[in-house]
Amino acid sequence: MKVTVVGAGAVGASCAEYIAIKNFASEVVLLDIKEGFAEGKAMDLMQTASLNGFDTKITGTTGDYSKTAGSDIAVITSGIPRKPGMTREELIGINAGIVKEVSSNIVKHSPDVILIVVSNPMDTMTYLASKVTGLPKHRIIGMGGALDSARFKYRLAEALEAPISDVDGMVIGGHSDKGMVPLTRLATRNSVPASEFISEERLMQVMEDTKVGGATLTKLLGTSAWYAPGAAVSGLVQAIACDQKKIFPCSVVLDGEYGLSDLCIGVPVVLGRNGIEKIVEINLDAVEKAKLAESAEGVKATNALLDA
Numbered sequence: 577m578k579v580t581v582v583g584a585g586a587v588g589a590s591c592a593e594y595i596a597i598k599n600f601a602s603e604v605v606l607l608d609i610k611e612g613f614a615e616g617k618a619m620d621l622m623q624t625a626s627l628n629g630f631d632t633k634i635t636g637t638t639g640d641y642s643k644t645a646g647s648d649i650a651v652i653t654s655g656i657p658r659k660p661g662m663t664r665e666e667l668i669g670i671n672a673g674i675v676k677e678v679s680s681n682i683v684k685h686s687p688d689v690i691l692i693v694v695s696n697p698m699d700t701m702t703y704l705a706s707k708v709t710g711l712p713k714h715r716i717i718g719m720g721g722a723l724d725s726a727r728f729k730y731r732l733a734e735a736l737e738a739p740i741s742d743v744d745g746m747v748i749g750g751h752s753d754k755g756m757v758p759l760t761r762l763a764t765r766n767s768v769p770a771s772e773f774i775s776e777e778r779l780m781q782v783m784e785d786t787k788v789g790g791a792t793l794t795k796l797l798g799t800s801a802w803y804a805p806g807a808a809v810s811g812l813v814q815a816i817a818c819d820q821k822k823i824f825p826c827s828v829v830l831d832g833e834y835g836l837s838d839l840c841i842g843v844p845v846v847l848g849r850n851g852i853e854k855i856v857e858i859n860l861d862a863v864e865k866a867k868l869a870e871s872a873e874g875v876k877a878t879n880a881l882l883d884a
């Protein structure tokens with residue numbers, strides 16, 4: 577199993593590290609445009625192999641896509657991150673050009689690849705990569721919902737005063753401060769609805785804290801987060817590589833599912849060796865449906881900037 581990670585910055589390196597530590601891939605290729613950067617990150621990570629007990633071979637390259645040839649999975653993390661006070665959507669001007677160039681180079685060298693897009697604004701970058709590459713929709717996946725759901729569970733565990741392993745929850749919709757739809761009605765503690773343990777008001781606070789999870793960290797760190805994003809990407813890569821058939825909310829091309837089409841937005845999917853093996857249409861109530869529709873409007877408005 578060969579995995580390419582484009583962008584050896586904070587998220588790309590974290591993602592490569594988690595993939596290696598989980599020890600399921602034979603090879604990870606890091607690619608960056610900054611001279612020597614990916615090679616340096618790869619060497620540093622390889623020097624953790626004997627300490628962390630993995631056999632994955634990590635190599636780095638400065639812009640040589642021939643080294644990525646034959647990748648089964650490629651992750652795009654190249655692009656600028658936001659600074660405190662910015663929205664993800666403000667990154668589109670620079671990141672669209674990067675994602676366009678990178679996605680077409682990857683597919684040129686790995687025509688059978690499954691592509692995972694991370695660069696922001698992620699739903700729009702996934703849509704762009706889908707248009708640029710023409711990949712079938714089961715092989716193009718945007719990562720956002722897995723991270724947002726992990727943050728939702730973190731906030732739920734905090735509110736419920738429960739261990740994280742006891743709570744479950746999912747976030748669908750666009751990966752944006754306003755567009756996320758944490759499904760509070762379906763959140764549980766060990767199969768019992770979370771609403772049986774905490775007030776509606778506290779649950780709404782959990783929802784709001786989840787939606788601004790990325791912005792909160794950006795304010796604290798001065799740049800956006802990388803550990804949880806890297807771990808979330810590695811979860812998707814592992815589900816595909818190991819044919820796990822796990823459900824994750826991912827940004828995928830919709831073609832009528834959830835009443836939406838001609839966009840990429842976060843919905844639950846089954847991930848396995850073929851990429852997206854099924855889009856799972858869960859029964860949303862009227863409020864959730866309205867929130868998802870509003871989120872889709874926001875994503876479409878950002879997509880429209882691609883043509884501007």
Ligand SMILES: NC(=O)c1ccc[n+]([C@@H]2O[C@H](COP(=O)([O-])OP(=O)(O)OC[C@H]3O[C@@H](n4cnc5c(N)ncnc54)[C@H](O)[C@@H]3O)[C@@H](O)[C@H]2O)c1
Nearest residue numbers: 583585586587608609654655656657694695696698719805
């Ligand atoms: N979808 C998500 O959940 C999620 C989570 C975290 C970060 N992000 C996004 O991921 C992106 C990367 O964040 P980061 O913190 O790792 O940034 P970073 O600046 O640390 O790393 C980005 C790397 O991309 C490289 N790069 C730029 N142009 C390139 C090109 N054309 N080809 C190859 N490499 C190129 C840069 O040299 C840099 O090393 C940002 O857009 C950020 O908003 C998304």
Ligand SMILES: O=C(O)C[C@H](O)C(=O)O
Nearest residue numbers: 658664696790791800801
């Ligand atoms: O918040 C960001 O800009 C980065 C990423 O999308 C995140 O949610 O951590």
